[in-house]
Amino acid sequence: MENHTSALIIGAGPVGLSAALELGRRGVPCTVVERHRRLGRRSRVAGVNKWTMELFHYWGIGDEIHRAALPFGATGPVTWKRTLAGETLGPIRRDASRPETWSPTVARAGDIMFCPSDAVESALLAAVRRCPSVDIHFSTRLRGFENTEEGVTAELTYGNGEPGLVRADYLLACDGINSGVRKMLGIPLDGMRMDMDLVAIDFEADLRTWTGERPCVAYWIINSVSCGCLVPRLEGPRWIYTAFRRPDAAVATEEWCEDVVRAATGVPTLPLRITDAQPRSMTIEVVSQFRSRRVFLAGDAAHRFLPMLGPGINLGVHDAYDFAWKAAAVWERWADPTLLDTYEPQRAAAAKRTSEHTAEFLRLMAETGISADVYDFATALEEDGEDAAALREMVRDAARKLEGHWAT
Ligand SMILES: Cc1cc2nc3c(=O)[nH]c(=O)nc-3n(C[C@H](O)[C@H](O)[C@H](O)COP(=O)(O)OP(=O)(O)OC[C@H]3O[C@@H](n4cnc5c(N)ncnc54)[C@H](O)[C@@H]3O)c2cc1C
Structure with missing residues (x-):
């Protein structure tokens, strides 16, 4: 089977689907291939910001995403704790510091909204399916491609095992954090990687005794056995704990999780069920080039930021x-193909600003004890005396400074 399309999009995550939707709404022929047979296998809590909400409203899916999101006021502030059930070290008054964010009008126009990522993807997919010019294939994998000045020829394997060739004017790689396209092009990532292994643990447990009905957006946990970030997943008793692995930690088995x-909860007998565990790293990395001839990189394929609240x-x-x-403007012939030359400098500038903002966030987080040395910090905090009291004060002050950062 050989087909021709204007844009071949690799990956049906939020980024690939967004590209397909904008192209599809303009009637531009495009093909999306996704190696998995369905979406949303691993739902995260996506912090959707106001600029992204503007796009979602423009695409006609804003109300749906708004309905799936956590209502404003339904969660408490970000909080630092020794354990969930134990001592509170310091809160960020994220909303209380900016009363205007409580307004339903402002919320609707879009401030940060916390929404299950599978709800975002489902809304995007349903909208994409309403676009007749978009062809979407699940259980279909990109195997390789030829990239010339004239176009791209991609080798696919369809779900039934049948091979296929697609010729496209452009290929957009939205194939995620371990992007095969990026690797095939040999494009390196530049930036920094903290010397810290993380494990994102999805689990189910009823924590209402310690959170009440209004859990915090995130709990940063600091104790000498377990440090990490505990985040509610909005639906029922589901949580994600992104645990920082101690340098001497054993292999991350289910028992370890x-x-x-x-x-982290401080409840040794807590009934719980681990549903998933994935290794992560604390990175701020951006590709050295966003484009190679007719291939463009987007989303996690082009930049990797912190796994939590990123x-x-x-x-x-x-x-x-x-x-x-x-790409649509070029296809519609009201712009010259050189318009696409602006993609790389503009996205690189946006990624650079985000990297700087994230690096500043990490610097402030380090003042709250969250750094590669977090377990040393936790141990010092557990020793009674003036030094530990000074550390507690430091966490409180740093959390206050972070209020401003969160608000930007
Ligand atoms: C614990 C956690 C919490 C997070 N919290 C937030 C948050 O609060 N806010 C935020 O903005 N971000 C957050 N993120 C990050 C966010 O989830 C990602 O940035 C986002 O999913 C990236 O979207 P993407 O479409 O680029 O990649 P992905 O969502 O990874 O999608 C890539 C797709 O490409 C497919 N694919 C890969 N290779 C091939 C191939 N060869 N052929 C066909 N298909 C292929 C994959 O199957 C996948 O479906 C979080 C991440 C984690 C892990």
């Missing part, structure tokens, strides 16, 4: 929109 989650979806959706409206 149970132990660190229980140590800016990934937002920056990626804007990469997708930038590529798509420009």
Whole structure:
């Protein structure tokens, strides 16, 4: 089977689907291939910012995403704690510091909204399916491609095992954090990687005794057995604990995950069920080039930021929109193909700003004890005396400084 399309999009995550939607709404022929047979296998809590919400409203899916999101006021502030059930070290008054964010009008126009990422993807997919010019294939994998000045020829394997060739004017790689396209092009990532291994643990447990009905947006946990970030997943008793692995930690088995989650909650007998565990790293990395001839990189394929409360979806959706409206303008013949030359400098500048903002966030987080040395910090905090009291004061002050950062 050989087909021709204007844009071949690799990956049906939020970024690939956003590009398909913008192209599809303009009637531009495009093909999306996704190696998995369905979306949303691993739902995260996406912090969708106001600029992304503007796009979602423009695409006609804003109300749907708004309905799926956590209502404003339904969560408490970000909080630092020794354990969930134990001592509070310091809160960020995220909303209380900016009363205007409580307004339903402002919320509707879009401030940060916390929404399950599978709800975002489902809304995007349903809208994409309403676009007749978009062809979407699940269980279909990109195997390789030839990239010339004239176009791209991609080798695919369809779900039934049948091979296929697609010729496209452009290929947009939205194939995620371990992007095969990026690797095939040999494009390196530049930036920094903290010397810290993380494990994102999805689990189910009823924590209402310690959170009440209004859990915090995030709990940063600091104790000498378990440090990490505990985040509610909005639906029912589901949580994600992104645990920082101690340098001397054993292999992250299910038993290890149970132990660190229980140590984070401070409830040794807590009934819980681990549903998933994935290794992560603390990175701020951006590709050295966003484009090679007819291939463009977008989303996590082009930049990797912190796994928790990170800016990934937002920056990626804007990469997708930038590529798509420009590719559509070229296809509609009201712009010269050189318009696409602006993709790289503009997205690189946006990624640079995001990197700087994220690096500043990390610097402030280090003042709250969250750094590669977090376990040393936790141990010092557990020793009674003036030094530990000074550390507690430091966490409180740093959390206050972060209020401003959160608000930007
Ligand atoms: C614990 C956690 C919390 C997070 N919290 C936030 C947050 O609050 N805010 C935020 O903005 N971001 C957050 N993120 C990051 C966010 O999830 C990602 O930035 C976002 O999903 C990136 O979207 P993407 O479409 O670029 O990549 P992905 O969502 O990874 O999608 C890539 C797709 O490409 C497919 N694919 C890969 N290779 C191939 C191939 N060869 N052929 C076909 N298909 C292929 C994959 O199957 C996948 O579906 C979080 C991430 C984690 C892990």
